Amino acid sequence: MLNFLLIEDEGLFAKSVLRRLQREGHQATIANNIGEGRQLLINDTPDVLLLDVRLPDGNGLDLLAEIRQDDHPLHNLPVIVMTAYGELEDAVNAMKFGASDYLKKPVDLDELMLTINKVIDTHRVRRQLTYSQQRDQQASQPVNLIGSSPEITLLREQAKRLALLMDKNKDTTPVVLLTGETGSGKGIMARYFHQISLWHDRPFVHVDCAAIPEAAAETELFGQQTTLLDGEMQSRPGLIEVAEDGTLFLDEIAELSLSAQTKLLNVIERRQLRRLGSTREIPVTAHVIVSTTRDLHQLVAAGTFRADLYFRLNVVEIKLPPLRQRQQDIAELAQFFIEQFAKRYAVEQPRLDYEAMRQMQQYQWPGNIRELENVLERAVMLCKHGVIAFEDLLLRSFSENNSSTQGLHELEQMSLEQVEKYLLESALARSGGNVSRAARLIGLTRMAMRYRMGKHKL
Numbered sequence: 001m002l003n004f005l006l007i008e009d010e011g012l013f014a015k016s017v018l019r020r021l022q023r024e025g026h027q028a029t030i031a032n033n034i035g036e037g038r039q040l041l042i043n044d045t046p047d048v049l050l051l052d053v054r055l056p057d058g059n060g061l062d063l064l065a066e067i068r069q070d071d072h073p074l075h076n077l078p079v080i081v082m083t084a085y086g087e088l089e090d091a092v093n094a095m096k097f098g099a100s101d102y103l104k105k106p107v108d109l110d111e112l113m114l115t116i117n118k119v120i121d122t123h124r125v126r127r128q129l130t131y132s133q134q135r136d137q138q139a140s141q142p143v144n145l146i147g148s149s150p151e152i153t154l155l156r157e158q159a160k161r162l163a164l165l166m167d168k169n170k171d172t173t174p175v176v177l178l179t180g181e182t183g184s185g186k187g188i189m190a191r192y193f194h195q196i197s198l199w200h201d202r203p204f205v206h207v208d209c210a211a212i213p214e215a216a217a218e219t220e221l222f223g224q225q226t227t228l229l230d231g232e233m234q235s236r237p238g239l240i241e242v243a244e245d246g247t248l249f250l251d252e253i254a255e256l257s258l259s260a261q262t263k264l265l266n267v268i269e270r271r272q273l274r275r276l277g278s279t280r281e282i283p284v285t286a287h288v289i290v291s292t293t294r295d296l297h298q299l300v301a302a303g304t305f306r307a308d309l310y311f312r313l314n315v316v317e318i319k320l321p322p323l324r325q326r327q328q329d330i331a332e333l334a335q336f337f338i339e340q341f342a343k344r345y346a347v348e349q350p351r352l353d354y355e356a357m358r359q360m361q362q363y364q365w366p367g368n369i370r371e372l373e374n375v376l377e378r379a380v381m382l383c384k385h386g387v388i389a390f391e392d393l394l395l396r397s398f399s400e401n402n403s404s405t406q407g408l409h410e411l412e413q414m415s416l417e418q419v420e421k422y423l424l425e426s427a428l429a430r431s432g433g434n435v436s437r438a439a440r441l442i443g444l445t446r447m448a449m450r451y452r453m454g455k456h457k458l
Helices: 011-023 034-043 060-067 089-098 109-140 150-168 187-194 216-224 259-272 296-302 307-313 327-344 354-363 366-383 404-413 416-430 435-441 448-455
Strands: 005-008 027-031 048-052 079-084 101-105 176-179 206-207 224-227 232-237 249-251 270-273 281-283 288-294 316-319
Touching: 005 011, 005 034, 011 027, 011 109, 027 034, 027 101, 034 060, 048 109, 060 079, 079 089, 079 109, 089 101, 101 249, 101 288, 150 187, 176 187, 187 206, 187 249, 187 288, 216 259, 216 435, 259 270, 259 307, 270 448, 288 404, 296 307, 327 354, 327 366, 416 435, 416 448
Parallel strands: 005 027, 005 048, 048 079, 079 101, 176 288, 176 316, 206 249, 249 288
Antiparallel strands: 224 232, 270 281
16 A cells, blocks of 8 residues: 555546545545645655645745755655646656656546556665665675585585686676575675785676566666657666666576576677667676576476576586585584674674574575574674674574474564564475465465565575
């Protein structure tokens, strides 16, 4: 359910919009003029603003310009402007002032709902990209593949060899495919690969393919060029283009639609891209890394992943082992995370007691390194007397060896947040890391599952 504010002085039209929004399961408030609307914006921030241009106490575009000021608290609020038929200048100015979209009056209510859905999808993408940009800033921070096991040693050697070869052959750079279970460290591997390469000072663009709405994926990846009503060209580069000659990391590539897969294959093979709505081709110089937790071969057989793209990606595959196969690295990883969280929360660095370490090395870690990280973050915050005991780890809550009675007792001792996290981890473990399947197991949509995974850092 979304909360709308409609600033509109035509009473009958405003009530029609209100009824339609309520029928779609949303709630809305009507303001008759700019002054009333401005006050409502202060008192109750809406999810979307529907704004008329011609209002009794002024021009709605003045309010739009005010909202779009950098220091305004509602700077990123989605705004749909409604202009009178034939007012071309208003429509052009609305887009220049930062309207999310505009509609001509009289407004068709079906068209209004389509426009609202499109704007909401675009806004979600922008919020995700803002988060991704913040996360990508971390790419400049030193990263390392922690551990001394044969498995992790081999990964480091493979990454260094590939980075060297890719720099020598810039025109025929292969795609690196990272595979492995959820939480096994594919994102860290991508950043490590970027860091040790000769192009480490160039952009690192992390794209979470599962978080981009299908309708917006192609625009976000390949960019768009549109012609405004006054004939002015408006260009928006895609994320592939933004990566320049740095690293483009396409996380969970199996979640892309078949249409986006087709365009991506063309870009990878020809090293050229064409923005949506444009006829001009742009050279692609980025080094591409893709990752997936899913079996692409099975997806090809099921018809949900293009065979030609799969064969193009399956040239250089690096498979990250699950944590249960590199248990000798657990002590080193644990020490690293404990140091990090002690610094983050400004507490004295605790130590792991013998039993806690022994149990950690015997535990199967269905959530892999990400689960280990989450467990130790909680333990650093909750442990007493500077010692992390086995009880502080709460591993028994996730153990597959517990009886149902024990499991029930432990659930009763957990908070609502812990139970939710337990259900998410359990579903991911049962689905082999397949987010869509895990979501179905516990009755969530994929987007809702992704939201909760982000909340719990899974």
